[in-house]
Structures are given as structure tokens and as C-alpha cells.
Amino acid sequence: MSKFSAMSQVMESRIMPIANKMGQQRHLAAIRDAFITLLPINLMGGLAAIIKSPPVTDSTTNGLLLAWKHFVDANGFILDWLYAFTLGAMSLYICLGVTHFLCRHYKLNSFIPILFSLVGFFLTVTEPLKLGWDAKTLSFAYIDGKGIIPALIIAILTTELYQFMKKKNFGKITMPPGVPPSLSDVFASLFPGMILITVYIFIFIFFRSFDTSFASFIFTKLAPALKAADSLGFVILITLLTHFLWFFGIHDASLSGIVGPIRDGNLSINATAKIAGEALPTIFTTPFWVYFVVIGGCGAVLGLALVLMFSKSKQLKTIGKVGFLPALFGISEPLIFGIPLMLNPIFFIPFIFAATFNAILTFLLMDWGIIAKTFSMVSWNMPSFLGAFFSTLDWKAPILVIALIVIDTVIYYPFLKVYDRQLYSREVTMNDSEDNVSV
Amino acid sequence: MRQILLVCNAGMSSGILAKKMEDASNGTMKIKAVGVSDYKDHLENKELILIGPQIRFQLEEIRNSVNVPVIQIDFQKYGLMDAVGILNDVKKSLQ
Numbered sequence: 001m002s003k004f005s006a007m008s009q010v011m012e013s014r015i016m017p018i019a020n021k022m023g024q025q026r027h028l029a030a031i032r033d034a035f036i037t038l039l040p041i042n043l044m045g046g047l048a049a050i051i052k053s054p055p056v057t058d059s060t061t062n063g064l065l066l067a068w069k070h071f072v073d074a075n076g077f078i079l080d081w082l083y084a085f086t087l088g089a090m091s092l093y094i095c096l097g098v099t100h101f102l103c104r105h106y107k108l109n110s111f112i113p114i115l116f117s118l119v120g121f122f123l124t125v126t127e128p129l130k131l132g133w134d135a136k137t138l139s140f141a142y143i144d145g146k147g148i149i150p151a152l153i154i155a156i157l158t159t160e161l162y163q164f165m166k167k168k169n170f171g172k173i174t175m176p177p178g179v180p181p182s183l184s185d186v187f188a189s190l191f192p193g194m195i196l197i198t199v200y201i202f203i204f205i206f207f208r209s210f211d212t213s214f215a216s217f218i219f220t221k222l223a224p225a226l227k228a229a230d231s232l233g234f235v236i237l238i239t240l241l242t243h244f245l246w247f248f249g250i251h252d253a254s255l256s257g258i259v260g261p262i263r264d265g266n267l268s269i270n271a272t273a274k275i276a277g278e279a280l281p282t283i284f285t286t287p288f289w290v291y292f293v294v295i296g297g298c299g300a301v302l303g304l305a306l307v308l309m310f311s312k313s314k315q316l317k318t319i320g321k322v323g324f325l326p327a328l329f330g331i332s333e334p335l336i337f338g339i340p341l342m343l344n345p346i347f348f349i350p351f352i353f354a355a356t357f358n359a360i361l362t363f364l365l366m367d368w369g370i371i372a373k374t375f376s377m378v379s380w381n382m383p384s385f386l387g388a389f390f391s392t393l394d395w396k397a398p399i400l401v402i403a404l405i406v407i408d409t410v411i412y413y414p415f416l417k418v419y420d421r422q423l424y425s426r427e428v429t430m431n432d433s434e435d436n437v438s439v
Numbered sequence: 440m441r442q443i444l445l446v447c448n449a450g451m452s453s454g455i456l457a458k459k460m461e462d463a464s465n466g467t468m469k470i471k472a473v474g475v476s477d478y479k480d481h482l483e484n485k486e487l488i489l490i491g492p493q494i495r496f497q498l499e500e501i502r503n504s505v506n507v508p509v510i511q512i513d514f515q516k517y518g519l520m521d522a523v524g525i526l527n528d529v530k531k532s533l534q
Contacts, residue, residue, distance in 0.1 A: 020496040250493060251494055253494070326452065331451055337514045338518025
């Protein structure tokens with residue numbers, strides 16, 4: 001056994017249990033599942049933000065674009081409203097989603113806890129401005145990506161306390177035998193509900209006494225940390241970690257419980273800015289990752305898939321044919337396991353660095369304002385050059401993606417050549433020996 | 440008709456494979472691909488669970504929560520989307 005494979009086996013045996021633990025950790029898993037569920041809602045909000053932003057300048061003469069602009073001028077309010085309760089209300093839906101999936105982990109019926117989470121969310125994440133008899137006004141500035149953390153806290157606090165009280169039969173009232181079980185369920189949640197809602201209102205009172213709110217306090221306190229997470233260094237770190245896991249053929253899902261809220265939260269923050277006509281504040285969003293960094297799936301393998309079809313080795317040619325279409329839609333498993341890129345010492349360097357290069361270049365170009373930042377996300381399966389355009393509405397973005405595909409291919413190419421030669425000569429010897437047998 | 444469940448992270452890459460395997464089985468098998476977060480909702484009538492290599496770190500967890508055999512799909516066959524090869528492995532474990 002070579003030194004490399006001995007070392008990788010040791011590494012693998014260390015990484016697997018960690019990946020397993022993180023993948024199973026109930027809160028991270030619930031967060032991950034909640035974000036996946038949000039897809040259709042985020043998509044509609046993204047569409048509203050796209051429609052709201054016709055690429056029109058003072059010198060535009062194209063009739064179609066001008067008509068688009070005219071439509072937006074007349075109907076912008078409808079788009080704002082549609083946005084406000086789709087992508088613009090991400091934290092609200094995340095709060096409910098995490099409650100649901102965490103309940104599922106505990107095998108609890110999630111309906112009542114979801115109601116409690118909703119109460120908690122309204123009481124602590126939105127702010128009452130006026131609560132008169134004939135007009136009630138609420139500020140919900142934090143229900144978009146800015147309120148993700150308080151939303152997660154409410155969801156987890158609610159579910160954990162609820163299941164704890166339920167387990168301990170806290171405040172359970174024994175009903176006479178004739179009472180239908182569904183009714184006694186409602187009574188069983190009476191005390192837990194009272195306690196939870198009391199906790200929420202005390203959170204509200206506490207922060208209000210400091211002239212702030214739970215959501216705005218967390219957001220201001222966390223602002224430096226969020227800023228740090230939107231830096232080149234953090235993006236490189238996440239890219240390296242993700243690809244390190246994939247090099248061992250392990251899905252990066254275990255990271256997404258942590259990275260997901262940051263990336264999707266940033267997306268929502270950018271979309272909110274875009275629809276309000278402000279400058280976009282963040283770079284590290286989900287579309288940034290999916291369309292610009294992992295082009296063709298993890299490993300940034302789209303260009304590689306194309307070149308594979310022209311290999312000498314029959315095996316590599318086959319994988320190119322099998323893997324190209326999936327890669328076009330962001331799925332790289334066929335290549336990672338088929339070539340394989342996984343645990344393959346020849347491909348360690350390009351596998352880790354192609355995507356990292358994409359991340360660095362795109363981050364810098366967006367930071368310098370040369371490429372527009374992302375504010376919408378259609379689907380992670382959309383081919384990168386299309387996704388890059390629709391997520392930025394910048395015609396330079398798909399050009400960047402194509403340039404990145406070319407560069408990634410150049411990074412992979414010398415290593416592919418070496419491997420192709422190896423496989424090809426092995427295939428030839430095998431054929432020869434088969435020929436000898438048949439003779 | 441025998442029923443098999445394929446589990447990967449989100450049911451995407453295994454979805455491609457499930458379709459190929461169904462075609463390759465000449466209608467003798469019904470194969471469904473799902474993500475690891477909701478495989479528990481799809482266990483009914485399934486005789487075998489195949490899991491994608493990228494989530495092999497969850498093999499034990501899945502094995503402990505079901506009462507049918509759970510096997511990991513071979514890396515290379517998964518990569519090549521080698522439906523016939525995987526079906527042969529399946530037939531062995533279904534006997």
C-alpha cells in the first residue's frame with residue numbers, strides 16, 4: 001500500500017465519525033432540511049426581485065426594456081409586497097421549518113409547537129409600532145435574512161422546551177375516560193404553551209427595557225461576525241473544507257447546517273437591498289456558491305467533464321459521457337466516484353484548488369464592483385452560466401463563468417493527461433493479455 | 440415487482456441512477472430515489488435500501504433504523520451509473 005493511501009485511510013477513519021456526528025446533530029439537520037424546504041418560496045421572491053430590476057439606463061432605447069421599466073414603475077408596489085412575504089420573510093419560514101423538522105426528530109406532532117414558535121416569532125422578531133383599536137402597525141424589518149439567528153433561537157428553544165415538558169408530563173391534566181384523545185392533546189399542551197409564551201414575552205420586555213428588540217440586538221451584536229463571514233478568508237476556508245470532505249467522497253451536507261443560514265441569509269439581505277434600490281451588501285450567498293464556485297458540482301468539474309470525452313482511456317471517455325449532463329446541472333457525483341477524483345492522489349491538487357480559484361476570483365471581482373453581486377436564486381440545478389446571469393442580471397457574469405470553466409479545465413488538464421496515460425497503458429496491456437489468452 | 444429504495448443526500452444523483460436501474464431491470468423492479476432526510480417516509484414495501492457512497496457515513500444510522508438490508512453502492516459503479524452492475528449486486532443480496 002502506498003504512503004498516500006495509507007494516510008488517506010487514517011484521515012478517512014477520523015473524518016467519517018465527525019461527518020456522521022454533524023450530519024446527525026438534530027439542530028443542524030433540522031436547519032438543513034428547513035432551508036431545502038424553502039426553495040419554492042425563495043424562488044418566487046427571487047423572481048419578484050428580478051422583475052423589479054429592469055436593466056435600463058438613461059440611454060436605453062430598446063422598446064421591450066422600456067416597456068418592462070414602465071411596467072415596474074406602475075406595479076412596483078405589488079412586486080415589493082410579493083417579495084416581502086416570500087424571500088423577504090425567510091426567517092419566519094425558517095423558524096417554522098426548523099420547529100417542524102426538530103419535532104420530527106423527536107417524533108412529536110409538530111402542529112402545536114409550530115403555533116407556539118409563530119407566537120414567539122411575532123412577539124420577539126417583529127416590533128409593534130402602534131397597537132390602537134382601529135389601526136395596528138408592525139415593523140417587520142427583521143423577518144428577512146437579518147432575523148435568521150433569532151428565528152433559529154425561537155424555533156430551537158420552543159421545540160426543546162416543549163418536548164422536555166411533554167416528556168416530563170409537565171402540567172398534564174388527567175382527563176376522564178370519555179374525553180376524546182385529540183381533546184386531551186390540546187389540554188396537555190396548555191401548560192407548556194403558557195410557559196413558552198411567558199418566556200417569549202419576557203424576552204420582549206427585557207430587550208425593550210434597553211430600548212431595543214431581541215432581533216435588532218442580536219443583529220447589531222452579530223454584525224461584526226457576519227461581516228467576518230462575508231470575507232475572502234472565510235469563503236476560502238469554506239471552499240477548502242467542502243472540497244476536503246468531498247475528496248474523501250463525503251457529502252458536505254454536514255457543513256450546510258452552519259453555512260446554509262449564512263449563505264441564504266446573505267441572499268435574502270441582498271435581495272431586500274435590491275428590491276429597495278440600494279447597493280447590495282454581501283458577496284457570500286448561495287447563488288455565489290452554486291453558480292460561480294462549484295461550477296458543474298463540487299470540484300468545479302464542468303470543463304473536466306467535457307475534456308474527458310476526448311480521453312484516450314476508454315474508462316475516462318465513458319465517464320465523460322455519463323457525467324457531462326449531470327455536471328451541467330451541478331451534479332458531480334458521477335465524476336467524483338467514476339474517475340475517481342476521490343482519494344486519487346493525482347487529482348488532489350486540482351480538485352481542491354479549481355473551486356478555490358473560482359471562489360477567490362469571483363469574490364474579488366464582486367468586491368471591486370466589476371461583476372454585480374447576487375440577489376436571486378432560481379434553482380441550484382440551473383446550469384451555471386444561466387444561473388449567474390439570472391442571479392445578478394449582469395451580462396458580464398456568464399462571461400466570467402465561462403472564463404472560470406476554461407481556467408478550471410486548464411488547472412485539471414495536466415493532471416488528467418498523466419492519469420489518462422496511466423489508464424490507457426493499463427487498458428492496452430489488459431487487452432494484450434486478453435488477446436494472448438484467446439490465441 | 441420488487442421494490443428498492445435508493446438514498447443519497449437530496450435524491451438528485453441517485454435519481455438518475457434509479458431511472459437507469461428501473462429500465463435495466465425490464466420492469467421487474469420498482470426503484471425510488473430519495474434524500475436522506477426523508478427516507479423514513481418511504482420505507483413501505485421496500486425490500487432493500489441502497490445508499491449512495493457520499494453519505495456512507497450515515498450507513499450505520501440508517502441500518503439501525505430499518506429492518507430490511509441496507510447496502511452501500513460501490514463507488515465506481517455509482518460514478519459510472521452502472522445500472523446493470525448494481526442490479527447484479529442487488530440480486531445477490533435479495534436472495
